[in-house]
Amino acid sequence: MSLTLYNTLSRRKETFQPIDPARVRMYVCGPTVYDYAHIGNARPVIVFDLLFRLLRHVYGADHVTYARNITDVDDKINARAAQDFPKLPLNEAIRRVTSATEQQFHDDIAALGVLPPSVEPRATEHIEEMKQLCDALVARGHAYVAEGHVLFDVSSMADYGKLSNRSLEEMEAGARVEVAPYKKGQMDFVLWKPSKAGEPAWPSPSGIDIPGRPGWHIECSAMSEKHLGPVFDIHGGGIDLVFPHHENEIAQSRCAHGTPVMANLWMHNGFLMVEGEKMSKSLGNFITINELLETKKFGASPWHGRVIRLAMLGTHYRQPIDWTADRLLQARATLLDFADLVSGVEPAAAPNADVIAALSDDLNTPSALSIIHGLAKSARRNADTAAELSATLAFMGLYGGETRDELNVGVEAVAVDAAKVDALVAARLAARRSKDFKESDRLRDELAAMGVALKDAKDPTTGEIVTTWEIAR
Numbered sequence: 222m223s224l225t226l227y228n229t230l231s232r233r234k235e236t237f238q239p240i241d242p243a244r245v246r247m248y249v250c251g252p253t254v255y256d257y258a259h260i261g262n263a264r265p266v267i268v269f270d271l272l273f274r275l276l277r278h279v280y281g282a283d284h285v286t287y288a289r290n291i292t293d294v295d296d297k298i299n300a301r302a303a304q305d306f307p308k309l310p311l312n313e314a315i316r317r318v319t320s321a322t323e324q325q326f327h328d329d330i331a332a333l334g335v336l337p338p339s340v341e342p343r344a345t346e347h348i349e350e351m352k353q354l355c356d357a358l359v360a361r362g363h364a365y366v367a368e369g370h371v372l373f374d375v376s377s378m379a380d381y382g383k384l385s386n387r388s389l390e391e392m393e394a395g396a397r398v399e400v401a402p403y404k405k406g407q408m409d410f411v412l413w414k415p416s417k418a419g420e421p422a423w424p425s426p427s428g429i430d431i432p433g434r435p436g437w438h439i440e441c442s443a444m445s446e447k448h449l450g451p452v453f454d455i456h457g458g459g460i461d462l463v464f465p466h467h468e469n470e471i472a473q474s475r476c477a478h479g480t481p482v483m484a485n486l487w488m489h490n491g492f493l494m495v496e497g498e499k500m501s502k503s504l505g506n507f508i509t510i511n512e513l514l515e516t517k518k519f520g521a522s523p524w525h526g527r528v529i530r531l532a533m534l535g536t537h538y539r540q541p542i543d544w545t546a547d548r549l550l551q552a553r554a555t556l557l558d559f560a561d562l563v564s565g566v567e568p569a570a571a572p573n574a575d576v577i578a579a580l581s582d583d584l585n586t587p588s589a590l591s592i593i594h595g596l597a598k599s600a601r602r603n604a605d606t607a608a609e610l611s612a613t614l615a616f617m618g619l620y621g622g623e624t625r626d627e628l629n630v631g632v633e634a635v636a637v638d639a640a641k642v643d644a645l646v647a648a649r650l651a652a653r654r655s656k657d658f659k660e661s662d663r664l665r666d667e668l669a670a671m672g673v674a675l676k677d678a679k680d681p682t683t684g685e686i687v688t689t690w691e692i693a694r
């Protein structure tokens with residue numbers, strides 16, 4: 222069976238053909254470790270974990286290498302370290318911030334059913350490789366040294382801008398940033414820069430006698446080359462990374478090695494919004510994975526990691542996703558159903574073939590999940606289907622033997638007063654009709670905290686919205 226994936230580079234779906242089927246190689250840009258990962262960061266982690274699982278299924282677990290890096294050199298890290306540990310030497314403060322954040326990231330995503338990647342390189346452990354790349358780029362005439370910096374000369378690359386589909390002229394016209402005096406060209410970007418006093422610093426590449434540190438883009442070029450080679454199969458990340466990060470990774474890697482591509486296939490997940498708005502600290506809708514797992518901040522109850530994963534996979538990875546409490550409620554009700562059907566069932570040897578086929582069509586998770594719903598229906602009557610459902614859910618990372626109580630984390634075991642629920646449901650509908658969405662959301666959250674899941678549907682004859690409810694517990 223063939224695997225088809227959308228390639229940002231060619232802007233179409235392509236049949237995936239690995240360079241070496243015995244060693245399929247994928248690189249995904251990982252987190253910059255200075256703060257809790259937010260729910261938007263969870264999207265690429267979950268999406269590419271699913272792809273990793275699919276590749277292992279198709280090519281064999283021993284034939285896939287997945288590298289997801291840790292960015293532990295960055296201005297944001299320095300700032301956070303100075304703020305959190307003002308009395309410590311900066312390097313010690315940075316070490317504390319990055320190691321605690323990395324541990325937190327691992328704990329949070331493990332709860333989401335994410336497998337560890339094959340390798341997880343850290344930027345600080347690849348400084349030598351980054352310097353070698355700088356030297357190679359200067360030697361080949363693609364970079365220059367100026368005032369303690371190494372800069373990439375974008376005019377030296379004929380097809381710079383191919384991934385983001387923009388010409389150099391367009392980019393220059395659109396750029397409003399003030400151009401640093403040491404840059405030859407407006408779009409030239411930093412490969413290496415001098416460190417300020419007290420900041421992390423390493424001996425610089427050739428021709429620079431003051432210590433410095435790498436730019437962000439060069440980190441991924443160096444780490445991917447070290448672990449996957451100069452040309453590999455798949456490179457992934459969120460859509461916001463296409464420009465400038467991935468464009469610049471491509472420029473560096475291709476020009477340093479004289480290769481026509483860095484990776485054959487470039488994949489990007491769409492953005493996550495929260496309740497219809499861009500997630501931001503100032504809007505007050507910024508939500509971390511950890512807050513979802515452990516607090517009542519979103520939707521009035523904590524959510525089990527598998528519920529979060531299912532809610533994420535309900536939308537195709539290339540579409541934008543709107544993160545809502547309703548989405549989580551529906552996912553929880555669904556998983557509780559599934560858990561009932563597969564608990565104590567010995568899983569079949571392999572996941573369902575139609576689900577694999579759906580995922581093999583550019584990771585079509587909505588289609589895969591609708592097939593799974595069909596399996597669940599017949600699993601009620603058929604033990605073989607129940608065994609297949611169990612294997613399929615485990616394959617997708619959606620079930621790991623959790624009990625109902627575990628999936629219902631934080632939902633209070635109160636006996637629900639049906640008359641009270643009816644009254645709250647009616648009040649929410651009234652609030653919605655009068656467009657008081659704040660109040661209707663508040664009532665929905667209050668119901669969620671009672672373990673009540675709502676379903677809105679249009680009455681086909683009157684066109685009015687009718688709400689039904691069920692106990693998610």
Ligand code: AMP
Pocket residue numbers: 250251252253260261262263264265458459460461462490491492493494500
């Ligand atoms: P960062 O730490 O900002 O470099 O982000 C780490 C990963 O999360 C990158 O692949 C980003 O593209 C991705 N990402 C960040 N914010 C969002 C969002 N709101 N929705 C989807 N992906 C995101």
Ligand code: ZN
Pocket residue numbers: 249250251441466470
């Ligand atoms: Zn990267």
